[in-house]
Amino acid sequence: MSGRGTAGGVVFQARVGAYVAALMLAERPLLSLAQDLPGAPTRILFETTAPVDDVLVETDIGEIYVQAKNTISLSDKSDSELASVAQQFVRQYREKAGSQSTKRFFHSAQDRLVLAVGENTLGPIRDHLREALERNATNAATALPQRLDKALKVFSNQISSAWTEETKNSISSQDLTAILRLCRVVNLGTGDERRVVEILSHVVAVLGDETALWNVLKDWAVDASSKGTGANVRSLREYVVLKGGVRLAVAPSFRADIEKLKSYSATEFQRVGRFRTLRTPEGDISINRLVTDAVLAAAAKGSFLITGEPGSGKSAVLHSAAEALAAHAPVVFLSVDTTATSLDVLRREIGLEHRINELLCAFDGNRPAFLFLDALDAVRGGLADAVYRKLIEEVSELDGWHVIASVRSFDLRMGRELRNLLSGPPPEQQFAEKTFGTVRHIHVPILSDTEIEQLGVKAPSVALSLSNGDAKLRELVRNPFNLGLLSGLLTNGVQVSELASITTRGQLLERYWTVRMDDMGLGAEIALSKIASAMLDQRATTLDITLLDSATADIAEEELIGRGLLVKESTCRLAFRHHVLYDFAIARFALLRDEQSALDRCSRASGAGLLLAPSLGYWLDEQFRNTAPMNFWRLVISLTATNQVDPIIRVESARLAAEMVTQPKDLDCLAEAVLADPNGLAVQSAIHLAGAILT
Structure with a gap:
């Protein structure tokens, strides 16, 4: 119906499309609508550029080209509507099926040329020609009743005339037979409408909404027909839910997968829940974070990142927000898997x-719905980095789905692609990092006074210890991870007076490590060293336990997991309980033990900058506190002054060293080195330090 057709014609062809759309949502074959139509519909297009242009139905096996006529007569006249239909069928047959780039011959087992007619069409077309074409397709056209024979001859003559007009030659018997085997007449009336509404009762989430759904599909089809557009299953479901306001049940073919995804999500959600728990002498407690309300408010507006420093509580806030949103909308919660080298692997x-x-599109429930991704920084620049960016991009483009993902501020600073993917103004200025003024994010800060005060009610012994402790210690434990370390030590019987000299996270971790490891002996320390080294060698934050020797694997499962140093992420993968513990273990086993070996790991050639950078602080802190100043600055110079060092390592080492300088005398040894060799490496290191201070 070229030129978008008449108003009445558009309404009927739209109704034809609506019938097909109903079957598509129900995942029913076309034979549910009319006998001898092959395949199940996967996409509908209106007013195409094909010769048969009213409706194109793509199926799982072929294509159905539909010419829609509400009323049409059996006529042998050359200017009749039936002659026009025959001309379109002939041109379509000669042009072949498929798109311009995938043209193929028609096949009677998978394709059709359909004349769809309304209930006001008279018997010679509606009944006689329909039955004659069906019998002809099964070689049962011999000895037809007169009325059927007449209808078939009239239509055959119209096909022959159309062929001659198109090609200037007579049609061969083979081509005529092939065209007639493709042709069908489909009758659509009120009885079919009742049948479709019954089918839709299996599609809606709430029984009784099927009539409303049918009306939505008719409205959609009228609009699509007038505009010359269409839909596949995914876009049609999105239209029905978001614009039509009708809730759909899960599509039958997706039900098993959606249950698997929900189960996997529930397992990950439960696992990450441990980050909300603070172990105290009074028992396990949690601190309500003020930033959670900002996350919930931003979630309604679109996709964004949750940023923060290591241990700031990003995973806990992510978990709290997911729990709140799941009360009224679909939520899928995934932890980043470093082994996911592609979306297919995931x-x-x-x-x-x-x-x-595809599964998210098929989820029932309110919109917006939410995909939570915990710990994007776990990929540390590996192959999975691009995989999760692709997942964020694909899901963010789905109507009604928002992505909320956590990532360390450091990794976001290093991740230009991720910043570009979620570019835009921060949704809540109160919780925004100045560094990321053009990135949609919410920053999780250290604990506020109000949040710390919750300890007075929930864990009085911890609150009392803090009030009696050093001011530097009180400031240190504003970081939730550090607070967890302190609280765990107090729970194990360590007195706060024993922690008075602690001023850095590295020192706190050392004490925590000692309490956890001392009574397990050298075997446990060796096992942890092997595990950390294996993770580093694989550029990963998890490790397949089957790759370990049996003795190490036994210690991991029987002792280290029980002591809270390791966890089992999935069936056979080990991970440190927190990424901060992973970073500390890498510093302890890969950096602190042998300086030359550590410098080799930090080389540009190793390419391990993103993986090692979070561990540098523990290495430099230990050198700053426990070695001669000249040794500290010699290490800093080695890490910052030459192009042989990984550029990420150079930048981060300069930043960390600059932060450790608190008084002029801290720079004496560096100044001496610069004066001793004005053109040497110390000068280059000083330039990097100055740059770190200025930025």
């Missing part, structure tokens, strides 16, 4: 047949 890891974005 899909198989979860055990899914369909792609994740």
Whole structure:
């Protein structure tokens, strides 16, 4: 119906499309609508550029080209509507099926040329030609009743005339037979409408909404027909839910996968819940974070990142927000898997047949819905980095789905692609980092006075210890991870007076490590060293336990997990309980033990900058506190002055060293080195330090 057709014609062809759309949502074959139509519909297009242009139905096996006529007569006249239909069928047959780039011959087992007619069309077309074409397709057209024979001959003559007009030659018997085997007449009336509404009762989430859904589909089809557009299953479901306001049940083919995804999500959600728990002498407690309300407010507006320094409580805030939003909307919660080298690998890891974005489209429930991704920084620049960026991009483009992902501020500073992917103004200026003024993010700060005061009610012994402790210690434990370390030590019987000299996280971790490890002996220390080294060698933050020797694996499962140093992330993968513990372990086993070996790991050639950078602070802190100043500055110069060092390591080392300088005399040894060799490496190091201070 070129030129978008008449108003009445558009309404009927739209109704034809609406019938097909209903079957598409229900995942029913076309034979549910009319006998001998092959395949199940996967996409509908209106007013195409094909010769048969009213409706194109793409199926799982072929294509159905539909010409829609509300009323049409059986006529042998050359200017009749039936002659026009025959001309379109002939041109379509000669042009072949498929798109311009994938043209193929028609096949009677998978394709059709359909004349769809309304209930006001008279019997010669509606009944006689329909039955004659069906019998002809099964070689049962011999000895037809007169009325059927007449209808078939009239239509055959119209096809022959159309062929001659198109080609200037007579049609061959083979081509005529092939065209007639493709042709069908489909009748659509009120009875079909009742049948479709019954089918839709299996599609809606709430029984009784099927009539409303049918009305939405008719409205959609009228609009799409008038505009010359269409839809596949995904876009049609999105339209029905978001614009039509009708809740849909999960599509039958997706049900098993969606249950698997929900189960996997629930497991990850439960696992990450440990980050909300603070172990205290009074028992396990949690601190209500003020920033959570900002996250909930921003969640309604779109996708964004949750940023913060290591241990600031990003995962806990992510978990709290997911729990709150799940009360009234679909929520999928995933932890970043460093082994996911592609979205297909991630899909198989979860055990899914369909792609994740396809499943999210099929989720029932309110919109917006939410995908939470915990710890993007876990990928540390590995192959999984691009995989999760792709997942964020795909899901953010889905109507009604928002992505909320946590990442360390350091990794976001290093991640230009991630910043570009979520570019835009921060949704809540109160919780925004100045560094990321063009990135949609919410920054999780250290604990405020109000949040610290919750300890007085929930854990009085911890609050009392802090009030009696050193001011530097009180400031240190405003970081939730540090507070967890302190509280764990107090729970294990360590007195706050024993922690008075602690001023850095490295010192606090050393004490925590000692309490956890001392009575386990050298074997446990060696096992942890092997595990950390294996993770570093694989550029990963998790490790397949089956790669370890049996003795190390036994110690990991029987002792280290029980002591809270390691956890089992999935069936066979080990991880440190927190990424901060991972960073400390890398510093302890890969950097602190042998300086030359550590410098080799930090080289540009190793390419391990993103993986090692979070561990540098513990290495430099230990050198600053426990070695001669000249040794400290010699190390800083080695890390910052030459191009042989990984550029990320150079920048981060300069920043950390600059932060450790608190008084002029701290720079004496560096100044001496600069004066001793004005053109040497010390000068280059000083330039980097100055740059770090200025930025």
